[in-house]
Amino acid sequence: MPRVEKEEIIRALRSKGLRVTPQRFAVYANLLARRDHPTAEQILKQLNQEVPTLSQATVYLTLQTLSEVGLIREVLLEQGVCRYDANMAPHHHFVCTSCGQIIDIPWDCLGPINLSSLPSGFQVERYEVTLYGKCNQCGDREERSQT
Numbered sequence: 715m716p717r718v719e720k721e722e723i724i725r726a727l728r729s730k731g732l733r734v735t736p737q738r739f740a741v742y743a744n745l746l747a748r749r750d751h752p753t754a755e756q757i758l759k760q761l762n763q764e765v766p767t768l769s770q771a772t773v774y775l776t777l778q779t780l781s782e783v784g785l786i787r788e789v790l791l792e793q794g795v796c797r798y799d800a801n802m803a804p805h806h807h808f809v810c811t812s813c814g815q816i817i818d819i820p821w822d823c824l825g826p827i828n829l830s831s832l833p834s835g836f837q838v839e840r841y842e843v844t845l846y847g848k849c850n851q852c853g854d855r856e857e858r859s860q861t
């Protein structure tokens with residue numbers, strides 16, 4: 715891991731008033747390095763490949779702490795499955811119905827949505843859009859098999 719990145723992670727943890735523990739560092743660094751919206755189990759599995767020291771409880775607790783202070787967020791796209799995302803910039807998600815990949819879609823990709831026809835009295839605080847379909851890899855594969 716590049717040195718600058720390491721310092722940035724430490725700075726980010728401290729800026730939220732968190733003590734920098736090896737567990738917090740490892741979990742946050744892992745999540746920052748990937749864009750696949752892993753579950754706690756997937757994070758645990760990958761981290762323990764390197765140094766098998768983290769327990770499942772520690773990973774869950776660490777993810778909870780990081781999400782409480784707003785460094786990461788929970789992504790709930792499937793019922794009962796909690797995934798995590800260190801990309802805190804507003805963005806949408808694309809879910810591939812074929813391979814199950816969840817891909818970040820830049821906020822600007824979709825135009826502003828029209829909220830004026832909502833039933834009266836509803837106030838929107840935030841929203842994000844989940845698109846479902848085939849990712850570029852799965853779409854290509856399907857096209858090839860059809861020809």
Ligand SMILES: [Zn+2]
Pocket residue numbers: 810811812813814815848849850851852853
């Ligand atoms: Zn796919």
Ligand SMILES: [Zn+2]
Pocket residue numbers: 751789799801805806807817818
């Ligand atoms: Zn995301």
